[in-house]
Amino acid sequence: MNNDLRDRRDRADMSQADLAAAVGVSRQTINAIERDRYDPSLELAFELADYFDCRVEDLFDPDLDGNGADDRAE
Amino acid sequence: MTSTESPTTDRLSSRRRYRRLMFGSIAAAVVSALALRNLGYPLLSEGVYWVGILAFLAVWWGSPVSLFDERDRALERRASQLTLTVAAVVLVLGASAARLLTEATSYAVPTVVWGALYGYVGLFAAFAVAYLWVRYRP
Numbered sequence: 001m002n003n004d005l006r007d008r009r010d011r012a013d014m015s016q017a018d019l020a021a022a023v024g025v026s027r028q029t030i031n032a033i034e035r036d037r038y039d040p041s042l043e044l045a046f047e048l049a050d051y052f053d054c055r056v057e058d059l060f061d062p063d064l065d066g067n068g069a070d071d072r073a074e
Numbered sequence: 075m076t077s078t079e080s081p082t083t084d085r086l087s088s089r090r091r092y093r094r095l096m097f098g099s100i101a102a103a104v105v106s107a108l109a110l111r112n113l114g115y116p117l118l119s120e121g122v123y124w125v126g127i128l129a130f131l132a133v134w135w136g137s138p139v140s141l142f143d144e145r146d147r148a149l150e151r152r153a154s155q156l157t158l159t160v161a162a163v164v165l166v167l168g169a170s171a172a173r174l175l176t177e178a179t180s181y182a183v184p185t186v187v188w189g190a191l192y193g194y195v196g197l198f199a200a201f202a203v204a205y206l207w208v209r210y211r212p
Contacts, residue, residue: 040144
């Protein structure tokens with residue numbers, strides 16, 4: 001599932017380990033989500049969205065292609 | 075990334091440490107038990123084996139940090155499904171081949187092969203019971 005987790009994490013100046021600890025999973029899990037190798041549970045998706053103070057659909061969107069979210073916001 | 079120890083780093087390194095301890099205790103116990111058995115200490119070997127088992131459980135239950143997260147469980151589920159699929163293929167093909175060999179030729183399938191096949195049958199019986207339990211539990 002496409003997501004912009006890495007961008008948001010970079011903007012927040014956090015390491016994967018920091019984010020992992022903040023939401024209670026392993027660093028490998030965050031890495032796998034960012035690399036699109038693991039689809040998080042709904043619970044974790046909401047937790048991540050809550051952490052970045054955004055909506056789940058803003059963070060995880062199957063149709064997200066880098067600028068799609070901005071296009072749709074127009 | 076910071077180079078100093080933070081609570082985050084502590085927690086992640088604790089998880090890593092406890093997981094290593096948990097699986098390491100089993101591995102060390104099995105290797106030691108095998109060595110002791112080969113050296114002629116069967117009772118001591120069994121004792122060491124059980125110390126490893128108990129250490130594994132103690133670390134698992136007593137760890138102050140969560141050792142597995144949802145991705146670990148997802149990986150376990152997929153690995154379990156793959157294992158069952160392989161076992162099913164082996165059982166279906168192996169049982170048929172063993173029956174055909176017994177009926178059509180004079181070759182006697184070794185008892186150990188039948189034992190392994192019945193072991194797979196037991197595995198799937200256990201899976202069926204577990205599945206029904208999970209599905210219909212109150």
